[in-house]
Amino acid sequence: MLLCHLDELPDGSTRGFKVAGLRCKVIVVRRGDRVYGWRDLCPHYAGGTPMAWKRDAYLNGEGTHIACAAHGAWFEIDTGVCVQGPCLGKRLTRVPLEIRSDGTVAMATSGR
Numbered sequence: 001m002l003l004c005h006l007d008e009l010p011d012g013s014t015r016g017f018k019v020a021g022l023r024c025k026v027i028v029v030r031r032g033d034r035v036y037g038w039r040d041l042c043p044h045y046a047g048g049t050p051m052a053w054k055r056d057a058y059l060n061g062e063g064t065h066i067a068c069a070a071h072g073a074w075f076e077i078d079t080g081v082c083v084q085g086p087c088l089g090k091r092l093t094r095v096p097l098e099i100r101s102d103g104t105v106a107m108a109t110s111g112r
């Protein structure tokens with residue numbers, strides 16, 4: 001499942017993608033030449049809650065962590081672990097991604 005091209009995802013940015021078959025968006029965060037994928041479901045509540053306060057706004061003000069707008073939880077971008085907020089120690093659900101040779105970002109087959 002193709003999501004975007006690296007050119008559409010500047011370093012330090014995030015985007016949310018709707019994916020057929022998933023009930024939530026997939027968050028993609030770019031850090032240099034790496035991309036990290038997470039389901040847009042905060043683990044604070046069972047069942048999960050979408051985290052952005054506006055379109056594609058998934059990071060805290062400093063851009064250091066994924067932030068949930070509902071109650072302020074912060075998650076590490078590379079591990080998905082909550083390091084601040086009401087769900088401390090819980091983690092986001094990873095969506096394995098791959099960067100293909102042509103620069104497209106896609107969900108790895110095991111990410112569904």
Ligand code: FES
Pocket residue numbers: 042043044045049068069070071072073085086087
């Ligand atoms: S729903 Fe995300 S911190 Fe409460």
